[in-house]
Amino acid sequence: MGYTELIVKAELISSPDRGSGFRSFSPQILVNEADLEASGILAPGSRAEFRLLLSGSSEQVTAFAQFLKENLGDEERLFSLQDEQPxxxxxxxxxxxxxxxxxxxxxxxxxxxxxxxxxxxxxxxxxxxxxxxxxxxxxxxxxxxxxxxxxxxxxxxxxxxxxxxxxxxxxxxxxxxxxxxxxxxxxxxxxxxxxxxxxxxxxxxxxxxxxxxxxxxxxxxxxxxxxxxxxxxxxxxxxxxxxxxxxxxxxxxxxxxxxxxxxxxxxxxxxxxxxxxxxxxxxxxxxxxxxxxxxxxxxxxxxxxxxxxxxxxxxxxxxxxxxxxxxxxxxxxxxxxxxxIPDDTPNYFVVNIQPWQTEGLQSFLDDANVNAVFFPMVRGRITTLNGAPIHAQMTPEQLEHNTLNRELNLSWSNQAPAHNIMTEGEWWQGETSGPLISVEEEMAQILAEAR
Structure with a gap:
């Protein structure tokens, strides 16, 4: 790890504080703080998060959470069971x-x-x-x-x-x-x-x-x-x-x-x-x-x-x-x-599939009678809105939304996925050209308020 070599002494079976989402699929290790400093992996430009786990009675946690919400900085975020795992x-x-x-x-x-x-x-x-x-x-x-x-x-x-x-x-x-x-x-x-x-x-x-x-x-x-x-x-x-x-x-x-x-x-x-x-x-x-x-x-x-x-x-x-x-x-x-959760909700997600791995993985899933669809995915951030920096158009409350402070998973397709149900509007046709995008409802509301 970085400039140091470590020996795996135990296997981490479960870590309840990791939360949910795709980030919970990433490998995780627990190391001593001294070994972390010796590895040199934390340098200017590194992505690092520091978490403080708080526990107590429900009254204490509720009161302290309210205090934190009123005093959080722009780079700080409060996690809870209801917000992280709705x-x-x-x-x-x-x-x-x-x-x-x-x-x-x-x-x-x-x-x-x-x-x-x-x-x-x-x-x-x-x-x-x-x-x-x-x-x-x-x-x-x-x-x-x-x-x-x-x-x-x-x-x-x-x-x-x-x-x-x-x-x-x-x-x-x-x-x-x-x-x-x-x-x-x-x-x-x-x-x-x-x-x-x-x-x-x-x-x-x-x-x-x-x-x-x-x-x-x-x-x-x-x-x-x-x-x-x-x-x-x-x-x-x-x-x-x-x-x-x-x-x-x-x-x-x-x-x-x-x-x-x-x-x-x-x-x-x-x-x-x-x-x-x-x-x-x-x-x-x-x-x-x-x-x-x-x-x-x-x-x-x-x-x-x-x-x-x-x-x-x-x-x-x-x-x-x-x-x-x-x-x-x-x-x-x-x-x-x-x-x-519908009956056919996926239990497993496979990410970071390289082009030369697609055919072999598709054959493996077909042999197991698993109906899976592959989508391209890239990581990106929203930096501008209508040609202007997006942060200048946001209120402090809107800037607290996590989707504007991290990389988003971006994908594209000419046809609407079979598992997505259109409740309003219509999907664009295959020959349609132009700046078309599909975003989640909550994020669209935040961007609309900024306009």
Whole structure:
């Protein structure tokens, strides 16, 4: 290498920071800085790039990237996953959005399920509570008793869920280690317990209102059926639960208006859907009452428990709606990801083919049933626009575009390539002469703005 001889000690299997594009096909070696200076290959006129790799939390990287964008020099450029590898960046962004959506919907499903289960449980316990109160149990003791049951159930399920989540996380990490060039970073320890913490908060905020209602059950409930009334403290706790859900929605959606709209949809949509479901049940039960032996009892039961059926129907409809959203989002995500790269997209590119190599390479590809087309290619820079230096016609923002600061791959052909689809305009005819050129859309927009 230059004026020095080096010994290859190892083979570089993967280098994730190389980026994408044709430049990633060039040979790469890692050498000591002292050996680089001794080789003498860096001299005036040499093409050299110096890179600084930065890592940290997403907040730190985002803040520092914004600082760099405002202070970059003309010869400096900021690389990121989204800019350097848009396909991979978009796929990761879509996958992250889907994971956030599934986590959010799982939380909402849990909240609705807890609310419905506790409502049903409290209705089945009011006779028992009335009996315990008649035997001398205080209201405070009853609240503590049921609250301890909730906490005990939460502790058992939280341990089971946390250990299951940790085991699945390790299984997925080991599976991904075989596919990724390096292991995934270990998550923070506190993240393993966020689900259990949010579950406890939801359980307490949703469980205390019916428990407080049970503690106020009258002893006369042993002799007549009475509805459990929700106290003001219970209503306040339900409002606190709604606020907690709003905070969680804000953390997931990062958009206050979207969080408010989603929460309002759940509350108002549940009320409307529950009313519609109750109306449908009533009109479906009426003709059945004339045909079934116990039809009148069915209608009477629906009338007596109309509030419970309205609530149960609303929760069931919302649960099915949220599950449908997850399924549709999953299908759309996979379709969008698969549509980014067509089935016949090339996986390999052969460059720097010399004229005397073309015939042999073409025979090799034909024997392998590979339909490949050869194109001439030269390297060049855009130096003038309309006869004047291009840099003098550009704004500082336009000069930051990388296509104007590097060599471009230039090719030519008399006929339009079969793999290029014309969406607008028409290709020039074979006998056409003149300064005709085809450029990518983004670059054409920059040049048009300069004119």
């Amino acid at each position: 396909l991979g960046g978009n796929a990761l962004a879509s996958a992250l959005s889907y994971l956030k959506l599934t986590s959010l919907i799982a939380l909402l499903l849990s909240a609705l399920t807890i609310f419905l289960s506790l409502k049903r449980f409290s209705q089945s316990q009011h006779l028992r509570c009335a009996l315990l109160l008649s035997l001398g149990m205080t209201q405070r003791s009853m609240v503590v008793l049921y609250l301890m049951q909730l906490v005990l159930a939460w502790a058992v399920l939280a341990l089971m869920g946390s250990f299951t989540g940790i085991a699945l996380e390790h299984m997925v990490s080991r599976w991904l280690d075989e596919l990724l060039p390096q292991s995934l970073p270990a998550p923070a320890l506190w993240r393993y317990f966020t689900g259990a913490g949010v579950g406890l908060a939801l359980l307490v905020l949703l469980g205390l209102p019916p428990i407080l209602g049970l503690s106020k059950v009258s002893v006369s409930a042993l002799f007549r059926d009475e509805d459990i009334k929700t106290e003001r403290r219970g209503l306040a706790l339900q409002v606190m639960c709604a606020l907690l859900l709003l905070v969680v929605l804000l953390s997931f959606l990062e958009a206050p208006m979207a969080a408010f709209i989603l929460l309002a949809f759940l509350l108002l949509g549940g009320a409307v859907l529950g009313t519609i479901a109750q109306f449908c049940l009533k009109h479906l039960a009426t003709p059945l009452a004339k045909r079934l032996l116990l039809g009148r009892l069915l209608v009477m039961r629906l009338r007596q428990q109309r509030q419970w059926h309205r609530l149960q129907s609303a929760v069931a409809i919302l649960l099915l709606t949220l599950l449908s959203v997850v399924w549709v989002s999953r299908t759309d995500l996979l379709k969008d990801w698969q549509a980014q």
